[in-house]
Amino acid sequence: MPTHEWTMAGDEYGSPPRPRRKTRPIVALGVLGFLGLVTALFLIGVPGGSTPSLGPKNYRTSVDCQVNTVGSRGTVTISGTITGDAARYSVTVEVLDSASQQRIGVQTFEVRGTTTFGGTTEAQAPIGSAGIECKITKVA
Structure with missing residues (x-):
């Protein structure tokens, strides 16, 4: 009868698992969000600014x-x-x-x-x- 068990948990052999890289998608979403905000402000016009409004005017x-x-x-x-x-x-x-x-x-x-x-x-x-x-x- 075997006197030891074979498990992969906690052994020091083999390569460690790679951590998932979440930095790039988060930065990409942040940049896209910022560009979307700037575009929206340009289209509606910033109050008091010199940016012309492209939407309908009353x-x-x-x-x-x-x-x-x-x-x-x-x-x-x-x-x-x-x-x-x-x-x-x-x-x-x-x-x-x-x-x-x-x-x-x-x-x-x-x-x-x-x-x-x-x-x-x-x-x-x-x-x-x-x-x-x-x-x-x-x-x-």
């Missing part, structure tokens, strides 16, 4: 145009207001001939630190007797 606008013609050429004076929750806007105004709905002018305004915008643009086609219409085509 705003209210109005625009008015006056035309001055000399012969078949003219200039259009645009004036408008914008109020909302952003510190800056890019407002594109399109000027149309009322009768033909043909675009006769377009201008983009960068609005920062104020609620008003305006300027003068040259009419690119003869203006009909029905006058002009102005409309805001894009706000960013």
Whole structure:
């Protein structure tokens, strides 16, 4: 009969088991989490920061145009207001001939630190007797 037992527990022979390396996956998850947070803050905009918001902006606008013609050429004076929750806007105004709905002018305004915008643009086609219409085509 045998006088000893064969076990692997506690023997000093063979290689010790390798510890599992958890450091790399934890660091990788931390870096991905940080990048996700930075991306989310960039997309929603940081309050008080200079990072532009890429999401939808709440705003209210109005625009008015006056035309001055000399012969078949003219200039259009645009004036408008914008109020909302952003510190800056890019407002594109399109000027149309009322009768033909043909675009006769377009201008983009960068609005920062104020609620008003305006300027003068040259009419690119003869203006009909029905006058002009102005409309805001894009706000960013």
